[in-house]
Amino acid sequence: MIRKNKRKVIVALDFKNQGPADERKQGTLKIFFGYAAGVGKTYAMLKAAHRASEQGQDVVVGYIERHTRPDTLALLDGLEQLPNKTVNYKGIQLKEFDLDAALKRHPQIMLVDELAHSNAAGCRHTKRYQDVEELLRAGINVYTTINVQHLESLNDLVASITQVAVSERIPDSVFDSADQVELVDIEPDDLIIRLQSGKVYRKDQANRALDHFFSKENLAALREIALRRTADRLSRNAQKEGNERAAKAGEHILVCLSASPSNAKVVRTAARMAEAFHSGFTALFVETSETKELKGESLKRLRDNMRLAEQLGAQITTVYGDEPAVQIAEYARVSGITKIVVGRTNHNTVAGVRDRTLSDKLANLANDIDIYIIPDSQPLYKKKFSLFRKDEEEKFRWVDLLKTLLIISGATLIGFGFYSLGLREANIITVYILGVLLTAVCTHGHLCGVIASLCSVVLFNYFFTVPRFSLVAADPDYPVTFFIMLIASIMSCTLASRVRKQARQSSQRAYYMELLMNSSQKMQQGRDEQETIELAAEQVSKLLNRPILYALAGKGGDLSFQATPKTKAGELLGSMTAEEQGVADWVAKNNKHAGAGTNTLSHAQNLYLAIRGSQEVMGVIGIPARFYPPLEAFEKNVMVSLLNECGMTLERRRLRAEKQAVEMETQRERLRSNLLRAISHDLRTPLTSISGNATILMEKSISLKEEERQEMYNAIYDDSMWLVNLTENLLSITRIENGTMQLQIEAELLDEVFQEALAHVDRQSKQHDISVNLSDDLLMAKMDVRLIVQVIINIVNNAIKYTPVGSHIRLSAEKQDDMVRISISDDGQGISGEAKKHLFDMFYTAGIGKPDNRRGLGLGLGLCKSIIDAHGGTIGVEDNIPQGSVFYFTLPLEEVSLQYE
Template identity: 30%
Template sequence: MARGQLRIYLGAAPGVGKTFAMLEEAQRRAGRGTDLVIGFVETHGRPHTADMLDDLEIMPRKEMSYRGARFTEMDVDAILNRNPQVAVVDELAHTNVPGSRNEKRWQDIQELLEAGITVLSTVNIQHLESLNDVVEQITGVVQRETVPDSVVRGADQVELVDMTPEALRRRMVHGNVYPPEKVDAALGNYFRVGNLTALRELALLWLADKVDEQLDRYREEHGIGATWEARERVVVALTGGREGATLIRRAARIAARSKGADLLAVHVARSDGLVDADPTLLGRQRLLVESLGGTYHQVVGADVSRALLDFARGVNATQLVLGGSRRGRIAQLFSAGVGVTTTAQSGPIDVHLVTHEEIGRGRRRWRAGGAALSRSRRIAGFLVALIWLPALTAILVPFTDNLSLASDMMLFLLGVVVVALVGGRWPAITSAVVGFLLLNYFFTPPLHKFTVNETENLLALAVFVVVAVAVSAVVDTAATRTREAAGASADAQTLATVAGSVLRGARPLEALLRQLREMFGLESVTLLERAPGAVDVPDRRRDPAAWRVAAVDGTPPSHSPAEGTGDVPIGDDLALVLRGTTLEASDRRILEAFAAQAAIALRQERLTEQAAEALPLAEADRMRTALLAAVSHDLRTPLASAKAAVTSLRSDEVEFSPDDRDELLATADESLDKLSRLVANLLDMSRLQAGALGVVPASLGLEEAVPRALDELGNVARPVVLRMPDDLPLVRADPGLLERILVNVIGNAIRFSPDGKPPKITGSEHAGQVALRVIDHGPGIPTEARDRVFQPFQRLGDHTNHEGVGLGLALSRGLAEAMGGSLVPETTPGGGLTMVLTLPSDEVGVEPTETRATELADQAIRERLRRWPRDSQLTSRLGSASPPDLPADEPARLDVGPVPEPVHPSRLPKPDPSEPEPGQSESDEDDTR
């Protein structure tokens, strides 16, 4: 029986329409006469989704009992017995009730597929196992229901159901995803614009990878080796020479001409694993490639052209960048070279041959070190040759009549091999020559003469010399390659260790110097910098006055390059000086790598120090400029009004009536109050910045603090809607500071809310934090103002507001943070701004039977009603009962007074998308928590 096909509808978040799209496909197939059943579909109470189930056969669910509760799950056996052509099964990552046929629903689907049934299913990107930790980092929610990536990647078809974050949030506001009581919490937590944008990007990238896999698999199955230019991919070939940086930059410019093009750098290493390129240059070129947004690759191959083209075709490259040949003209006569050969065999891949300064200079092969064997081993080889060959001659001379010349030559050849193993090439060649002479003199007729009578014996002696030299060369080459491989491995490990220490260290320059000193057992390592004005010093290398110590590790430091046992110049202005053990020439490459990194680390530290020094100056200058502007306008205006009123009252030229006198006194009093508020804000902001603001936290309820703030605001024509849950816990905050925050935030919302759309105040609690949301439908927030609105003395453009020094929001956020909370803005769906004040909860003192919030709310409402005019209307949802004399079904309205120091609330920044939000469940229905 043929296996059924699996089609998955992939979404970035709940509510994008996966189930709806799946049911649309089910309706189309059923309309074409396909035998189709609904195995399991969860509508979550969405009417449009439920309407799509009309006219479709729905399989009955299997009822199960678990821990005294009843649940329903998909009946796999019933579907298998029914044996339809297509089964629709929602929520691929669902975990079945314990005791079910399988632990996971995707395992149920596998059974249906094995039975030859085609399955339509859905899954969200956050449920993929490989992305579980990424989603947790973005949203702050651990997804307990996951599905292996292999299940989704193995699907025959994966269709992305996409929707922009703004469109999804509008759909939620219209009630198409969640019930109205869950919308506010969902929009403020999991369904923030930043979260949805990040999840959408994850879904798009994951699907793009799957599409690439499908394309590669198709090309492989159909034997397609030609390049398909689905996307521009530029490959640059690196040899490890100095021209690599030029090639990389040229390839990056080629890739930049095509939007979305990939840049790949590749180095073809020798198939024997040995290094014939300078690893230091390759390391620098790798960093350059990555800094330009490309990737670095290394492949192994004996034929460079073939290996290069195999890699280019494997990544579906469209363009290949090569450097001009470095070989001389004579060498090019005998071989076409890599560039010409690659161009001839490239096929549809465009090849760019780039000129550079190294053309025609010959290929400089890099060597890991000096001689293959140490000096002591070479001396030992010579000693063995001088002792072994005469001793062997003395042993064989008495047996000249019994042994043939061939036997004597084999024994001498054995001696040459032993010498080659001990001392390498030159001792072995020396022993071969000496052995040739001894064989000729003592064992080849005529004896005791350096002549040979027979041509056969002469040929045998010549073969002996050739074999001995060849064996010695092979032994020496093997030793050389062994040493190069060991050196390359040690260098790679060293550089990896250095990179790790630099990345982990708070001060990378000190970490570099310390690592270098410890690695080679040096007394000290000093980084010297050219002193100012030392350009014309005659002997700069030896004159300490020409240098100054930039950094040092160990003692004593070196004050000039000549004082050390070794130094590495870094350009014209820096030098790395070593004191202690004299290092070998083979260690020069590692020292150069250390020196280059030290120069970069020094520059980074200098830039960091300069930035740190400039930041307070820039901030102070900005504050001073803003303060002068505020004093020149905002402080002068009320002062001038008060001065004019007092001057008029003191004047003898005008006789004021009692009403006029009272009006002038009221003007002076109002102006002085405004001036007092401005000065108080300035003082509080200065205390906040100095860390000297006194905070006295106490346990209090927001339902108690909000009425006080509204009472402080006074009376205005716009109402306020209050929606506070009954079980909202107490918060830990300073009552006075909290009231100042609420006055600023609520006052802004009232002032900039349009007629007919009053601001709304709601509360919620999660994970020990209580969030108070002040929601308005004002003009919105411009993108360019998000970072500036919480800065002191920032009063953004607004035609209706010209008062205040721009401290209200900056002070409010500072006060919230001083109490351990936060004040962040969010965009209100449909336009406007939502300010979210978050404070730590304090559960101590909450009565378990009847919440203290209800009592405080009713008490506050009755107190307010006694003081307000009878025509003021207020309906509170803080308690279960309505206040006296107010109908329960009347809209929640609260008339409040004029707002001091208005600050446009629509100019608030959006929250950081990477900031985690508290909990949310895996199912579509519970993503509001």
């Protein structure tokens, strides 16, 4: 109930037509599925809408593609239609589905034609299927239409049959998650007749279509694909409903991602295989030094392929290494992969030399895993070859050249030393190889290592071979020595560079893992929700090396963004316009990602991600994208993992707080129950006594002596005062429990406070010796005098009740640093150690002292503790030497300043 009330007041500022986001049941999706345009999908959808309307359901036409089909348009009569939204795109007025108007109208059933349609720029979502998903989340049932060529995983297959590439596509997950799919099917011959008669397109368009896409062979093939896809969906749903294990439950398919033009086809093929085998699906990207160089069209293709794999349901994973085959095989081995899908290499090599392909290497490294090679229909392209790659690692640096010269000079000096000692030339060669290794470790890239290798050979020849100080080699064995020395130097340099690069990659992975582990520990240590999300934002900022916006959600108000680091707060918060705030509110409401780099509200400057718990959105994080590079796949995976951990931590904290609130409410209810039970039992005795004595006194026929009458008056007074004190305690307890007790703190003289309290203590105080002893008559303390008087009365009355007649009760006060210690001592029989532990608990009575017809409820001392705690003091009890007990409590001291005139 608490969460529901919180969520009801979250409003997306940018979308005024939307109502508050309350908890509605998820809407159902019905898809009218066909194999080509003109089979009658829209017609069947409108007929179904009329049937639903006749059954009393609220049906509204949100958008219908108005083709020149009279039979279809005639079915619009009698159905309510929403006006289209007009979007100005490059001077052209486009008609689009009005999502905000549909949400405001909120019918039972909404008709939205052409599910795969791409919305014009300026609409909230890039694709219409995202509009439909938002309708479903709002609790609206949707009827829609789609053709088989618009399914993402079948796009390449359809294109290979029809030779037509379809640009408007939807993820297969949208189709598979539909509650109902109705296949609208007619014979290809009948569809051709409809085309020829002008019922689908105009005559000129129909003739062109029949010559290309709508040939009989194409239509038959598309129809077969549509029938199989529908049958596969039914089979899978039957298995889910029957809770049966899939026949290939142990299968796990791995697809390799790359920037190749044909990689999209490989990904779609792997997705279809995963669908057919009902298996796990992972997309692996191996980041090498070459992939870091990607830019322009290649980089765009790589990101598009990653996004495609994610849409098709793959789990994106990134590994590092310069040997893709080794990395893929190792990942497949440790992850339980059973099938690997790769594309065929389709590029020319240098000088016509054929290198071993990735599939060949995988076949040797992973010989127990099935490898599927997808042919590439793309034209051959030339792969650029460069001895030295133009990445950051290989950039020429003068400092590296200086290091190389110093190291080689040092090796030469050592060589002169060895030569003067008469050592063999092999030792000098070893020194030069060691210098090459040291150069490879101390410099960047391969260039300096190669230079060091060449210089080592030349210097060894010039200084240490006969004839010396000449590049001529007299011994015929020297050229072989030089060649082996050069090869050994270059190989040593290459291996050292590779080890250094792998160490750097390992340190990077270790940094990410350490960041994740530290983030988890830090978020667990957060004192509250705000500190937890702040710690998570700081970790994301470290990961991405950019400032981060963050805000908590679910508190019943607008998102209040903050920024980290604090130095960037002014700049980031200043960019949070009403439009940006609206995007963030939409993310919090719909539990989706939106903003820059997504297909929803992509015009935003920032990327907004929901911090998700298992039940609701716990917060929103904003990542600036305008002046920063796009997120890498591995960075995104680490960030999502970190945000998921943050969401779970926040949810656990919120659920724990709710549990504590429930427990506190239960405790209060138990307290009320105990209080009522105790009152109902213990009030009976004094009330019976009062009413009985009063009845006797009012009865004129009964003659009473004056002493008996006075005794009855005293009994009535004692019982009445007991009830007054009990009522005062109950009222104070009620105020404390409800949190309505407000202290009115003032400085008071303790002497006056003691006198006021003693004036209202039990009448039996005359039977005891009560005295006041103050170390300073002007001693003052800060207090709510009304409540402190009640504390003193309760403690003194307890002393009167539980000590014998004639005992001494002493009130005293003294300064202790910046506090005043007030003590109330007696010389009664004392209190046991066990009773001291529970003496200030509610409803606890020690069961000691003289017998009394009125049993205490155990409220007085518990109330005293609550009052003293509210004043910031302490209360306790200790033994009085030699006999009795001392109750003490402390209050803040008020210094008295005396002025003399």
